[in-house]
Amino acid sequence: MKPLPDGRVISTFTFATLLEGAIPRDPRDLELPAQHYSLFPLTLGQILREYSITELHLSLNAGKWNYDKWGLPEDPSVGTGAELWAWMGDGGPLSIDERWVGLRNALAGLFCASLGSLDARRTSSPSTAFPLSSTRSSPIPHALRYASLPSEHVCTENLTPFLKLLPCKSRAGIARLLNPQRVFDSDWHGLSVHVLSTDEGVEMRLSVQAVLDPVRGSAGKRRDWSFQTLFDRNIDVSCPVANSSTIRVVVSNNGHSLSPDPLVVDNTAALYDLASQIPLDVSMAWPTEHTFQYPLPPFVPLTPLSVKRTLHGSSQTHGVLFVALSNNENHDITTGYLETLPALVTLWMHTMKIEVGAVQRDDLISAISYHPPLLQPNGLHAPSMLQAKLTIPARSTLRLSIDVSKAFLKYTEHPPDAMRGWDLPPAVLFPVSVPLDGEHRTNNSLIYTGDTGGKTIQDRMYTPTLLVDLATPDFSMPYNVIILSCTLMTLIFGSIFNLLTRKWVIVKLTE
Amino acid sequence: MDSSLFLPLLVSCRLVLAIVPIPLINEFQHDHQLSSPLTSYPRLKEGLWLYQHDVDPYAGGVFRHSPLLLSLFSTVLPPLPVIWALCDIVGAWALLRIWRARQRVGKGSSGRDSLVAAVYLLNPYLLLPSLALSTSTFENTALLLTLMLASEGNRSPALLALAFTTHLSLSTFLLVVPVLMLLVSSPVSQLASPRPFAGNLMTACKYAGEFIAYWLVLIGAASIMAGGGWGWVRETWGASLTLPDLAPNPGLWWYFFTEMFDHFRPFFLMVFSVHLVIYILPICIKFQHDTLYVSFLLVGILGIFKAYLTLADPGLFLSMFVLFPEVYPYLRHPIVTTLLHTHASLLLPLFHALWVTEGRGNANFYYAASLVMGVAGGAGVVDACFAGMRIAIGDVVEGERGKWEVVQE
Numbered sequence: 001m002k003p004l005p006d007g008r009v010i011s012t013f014t015f016a017t018l019l020e021g022a023i024p025r026d027p028r029d030l031e032l033p034a035q036h037y038s039l040f041p042l043t044l045g046q047i048l049r050e051y052s053i054t055e056l057h058l059s060l061n062a063g064k065w066n067y068d069k070w071g072l073p074e075d076p077s078v079g080t081g082a083e084l085w086a087w088m089g090d091g092g093p094l095s096i097d098e099r100w101v102g103l104r105n106a107l108a109g110l111f112c113a114s115l116g117s118l119d120a121r122r123t124s125s126p127s128t129a130f131p132l133s134s135t136r137s138s139p140i141p142h143a144l145r146y147a148s149l150p151s152e153h154v155c156t157e158n159l160t161p162f163l164k165l166l167p168c169k170s171r172a173g174i175a176r177l178l179n180p181q182r183v184f185d186s187d188w189h190g191l192s193v194h195v196l197s198t199d200e201g202v203e204m205r206l207s208v209q210a211v212l213d214p215v216r217g218s219a220g221k222r223r224d225w226s227f228q229t230l231f232d233r234n235i236d237v238s239c240p241v242a243n244s245s246t247i248r249v250v251v252s253n254n255g256h257s258l259s260p261d262p263l264v265v266d267n268t269a270a271l272y273d274l275a276s277q278i279p280l281d282v283s284m285a286w287p288t289e290h291t292f293q294y295p296l297p298p299f300v301p302l303t304p305l306s307v308k309r310t311l312h313g314s315s316q317t318h319g320v321l322f323v324a325l326s327n328n329e330n331h332d333i334t335t336g337y338l339e340t341l342p343a344l345v346t347l348w349m350h351t352m353k354i355e356v357g358a359v360q361r362d363d364l365i366s367a368i369s370y371h372p373p374l375l376q377p378n379g380l381h382a383p384s385m386l387q388a389k390l391t392i393p394a395r396s397t398l399r400l401s402i403d404v405s406k407a408f409l410k411y412t413e414h415p416p417d418a419m420r421g422w423d424l425p426p427a428v429l430f431p432v433s434v435p436l437d438g439e440h441r442t443n444n445s446l447i448y449t450g451d452t453g454g455k456t457i458q459d460r461m462y463t464p465t466l467l468v469d470l471a472t473p474d475f476s477m478p479y480n481v482i483i484l485s486c487t488l489m490t491l492i493f494g495s496i497f498n499l500l501t502r503k504w505v506i507v508k509l510t511e
Numbered sequence: 512m513d514s515s516l517f518l519p520l521l522v523s524c525r526l527v528l529a530i531v532p533i534p535l536i537n538e539f540q541h542d543h544q545l546s547s548p549l550t551s552y553p554r555l556k557e558g559l560w561l562y563q564h565d566v567d568p569y570a571g572g573v574f575r576h577s578p579l580l581l582s583l584f585s586t587v588l589p590p591l592p593v594i595w596a597l598c599d600i601v602g603a604w605a606l607l608r609i610w611r612a613r614q615r616v617g618k619g620s621s622g623r624d625s626l627v628a629a630v631y632l633l634n635p636y637l638l639l640p641s642l643a644l645s646t647s648t649f650e651n652t653a654l655l656l657t658l659m660l661a662s663e664g665n666r667s668p669a670l671l672a673l674a675f676t677t678h679l680s681l682s683t684f685l686l687v688v689p690v691l692m693l694l695v696s697s698p699v700s701q702l703a704s705p706r707p708f709a710g711n712l713m714t715a716c717k718y719a720g721e722f723i724a725y726w727l728v729l730i731g732a733a734s735i736m737a738g739g740g741w742g743w744v745r746e747t748w749g750a751s752l753t754l755p756d757l758a759p760n761p762g763l764w765w766y767f768f769t770e771m772f773d774h775f776r777p778f779f780l781m782v783f784s785v786h787l788v789i790y791i792l793p794i795c796i797k798f799q800h801d802t803l804y805v806s807f808l809l810v811g812i813l814g815i816f817k818a819y820l821t822l823a824d825p826g827l828f829l830s831m832f833v834l835f836p837e838v839y840p841y842l843r844h845p846i847v848t849t850l851l852h853t854h855a856s857l858l859l860p861l862f863h864a865l866w867v868t869e870g871r872g873n874a875n876f877y878y879a880a881s882l883v884m885g886v887a888g889g890a891g892v893v894d895a896c897f898a899g900m901r902i903a904i905g906d907v908v909e910g911e912r913g914k915w916e917v918v919q920e
Binding site: 314315316317318343346348349351368370371372373374375381384403405407408410411412469471472473474478481482484485488489491492495496497498499500501502503505506508509 | 816920
């Protein structure tokens with residue numbers, strides 16, 4: 001639990017299960033040994049085994065994570081909508097893409113989400129931004145598949161199957177607090193599933209994040225909270241199969257009081273342990289504060305980088321994609337930038353401009369790699385992918401702009417609510433390996449300090465999604481267009497052939 | 512005005528237009544009336560960027576220009592506006608030479624020289640696409656050069672130019688037969704005295720062989736320049752057969768295939784492509800006595816029914832009208848055609864802006880304007896076709912008018 005300066009509370013639930021000694025299936029290994037799971041969910045285990053998944057990350061989020069006010073999240077996967085990425089070992093009778101299709105359909109069934117729409121039009125493999133985090137070294141080559149569906153919404157029907165993966169469901173332990181009515185009432189909420197293979201075995205981490213607003217819920221406009229007020233529940237039983245269940249409340253010294261007394265407390269956090277403190281209803285209050293005063297501007301951003309991404313231009317054919325990255329620190333920050341756009345938006349790479357202030361600074365972008373929207377064998381265009389390394393000078397704002405043009409689609413390709421527009425997936429900022437400080441040594445002086453060189457961001461950051469409106473044809477016109485166009489063609493064709501084939505005669509006009 | 516001064520003045524005006532910055536010219540470059548995905552300048556620049564950054568420009572459905580243009584602008588010279596101006600001037604010069612060849616005027620100047628050049632250089636349908644740096648300028652110039660060389664009987668250069676023309680724009684394949692016929696006959700007007708085709712067909716077949724050889728060489732060269740693969744064929748020529756990009760244009764294809772039911776799409780793509788080919792033989796047979804007129808009529812057909820039509824295509828047809836002053840008295844409805852063109856050219860940009868920029872009108876408005884454009888093009892071609900045949904019958908004597916009339920049975 002992390003109270004924020006603006007009165008909100010970030011609650012992050014993490015449930016980790018380790019399947020000891022397990023290794024991901026080698027895709028070339030055709031024999032499927034018997035599967036036996038005790039705590040690890042069978043439904044997910046079967047999917048992982050069937051499609052030989054080494055690493056899997058699925059997140060379903062609703063809302064826009066406000067980095068400036070809320071800081072970096074515990075679980076970095078906070079991009080709006082659904083995001084799925086998986087690392088798979090190569091080889092075996094089924095290709096990576098066939099297994100990817102199977103995986104997303106299986107997960108769509110498991111989590112009741114429209115992950116089946118993450119088809120070739122949405123799939124790319126940006127392996128630098130989403131590296132294989134498993135520590136175990138593997139003899140077979142691995143490949144990444146990444147897809148994001150920003151228009152997907154997360155709701156109760158996703159939480160119910162999610163809770164079923166837990167050994168105690170939501171009947172005991174910390175998961176008691178996951179009351180759908182309260183979680184989905186929050187300002188931001190998201191579910192995520194991470195499967196990693198580590199040296200000890202296969203680790204699954206399920207996590208739920210929600211940004212709750214106790215000020216909004218309290219009539220007295222106070223920011224005091226407790227489990228009871230936030231979730232309408234408290235933890236009355238612990239999950240007997242859990243090795244450890246702890247609750248960590250992030251504290252700062254600003255006149256609050258915690259009850260009951262935590263087991264361990266230090267400068268930054270207070271810890272509770274469910275093993276000894278049952279039933280538990282943690283509450284945090286600010287007794288000296290009568291009503292909560294919202295912090296007044298100027299706000300100090302909680303993250304080193306602030307990101308803004310917009311699509312300029314009112315026309316339905318052209319626009320400008322505009323990204324502003326503000327460095328809030330006193331040193332340069334280097335970050336990776338990844339843009340994956342579905343083919344309905346074309347990036348004009350020759351118009352890319354980098355500006356700091358009003359000065360063009362093309363030296364701040366490096367390692368540009370651009371993949372145009374390739375035509376897949378199934379006739380669909382893969383998304384275009386732009387990856388680059390950006391260096392944002394200290395205390396300044398870097399502006400990146402690229403012209404885009406919007407596609408004209410067939411009338412059958414438009415969704416039922418065509419006027420709403422299309423969501424574009426968020427851009428991702430990711431940490432990059434920064435060259436050693438020694439390389440930033442200046443020529444005229446050999447003195448350098450550690451903080452003049454590049455620093456990078458801690459973890460991935462997601463920009464907000466964008467909505468792009470495309471020009472629509474008239475959906476009631478197919479027959480009319482066929483009739484009118486064909487009439488014109490036959491009119492011209494007929495006239496010409498009439499002229500060419502008929503014989504010329506001179507006739508006498510009679511009165 | 513003195514024609515010896517008028518021509519240099521016109522040429523220098525065109526060059527000045529290329530050099531001085533004109534406001535809103537960037538808007539022109541994205542205009543759907545002036546350039547299509549196959550000819551647009553931003554796409555050319557994007558292709559060059561991709562090529563220079565080691566990305567296959569033909570991979571993403573963005574770049575649809577010929578590999579020859581890609582290698583020209585990436586190695587020899589950058590795509591500067593002045594090249595378009597020079598191309599326009601060469602096109603006007605070629606039109607002038609065709610006119611002189613048709614009138615059998617030698618080196619001296621004919622009375623209509625400045626008019627012919629002005630009709631090409633000042634035609635807004637040709638000037639605006641050229642200011643928008645659409646590569647349709649190159650296609651039109653190549654086509655006029657082909658006709659010029661063929662009229663003057665320069666066999667090999669004409670066939671090479673024809674190979675370039677068909678390479679730049681696949682639909683100009685319609686003109687292969689008339690150009691071959693023109694090479695073995697004469698460009699002089701025979702409209703008033705039709706007679707069977709005088710040229711030697713066997714020679715024409717030999718020329719066809721030579722043309723195919725040039726054409727294959729160009730394909731080979733293009734493939735080498737595109738990196739050795741054949742991906743460019745699908746992106747450039749394939750695009751005008753399968754219509755992958757449905758951006759609106761003044762032609763008939765885009766809305767038809769936007770609204771087409773998916774399972775009928777291949778059938779109608781075939782119909783639209785074959786429909787263009789249907790016109791070649793009948794027009795060639797009927798006008799076998801004047802093959803330059805055949806080329807003119809087929810350019811008109813392309814200016815109505817081509818995939819990815821831009822204003823430059825009907826513009827070329829209208830400018831070529833200046834070559835055939837003998838048919839003017841027999842045109843049935845020149846004023847109606849003019850008014851239709853005026854109507855279409857005013858409504859097209861207006862409805863386009865209303866639909867995609869303002870978001871107030873809808874696609875049907877623009878479609879209606881493009882239908883008017885089709886009607887206008889059709890009216891022009893049908894009238895030219897009529898006048899080209901009517902001229903052979905001759906006039907009824909002055910005193911006998913009202914007693915006799917020339918009609919078709």
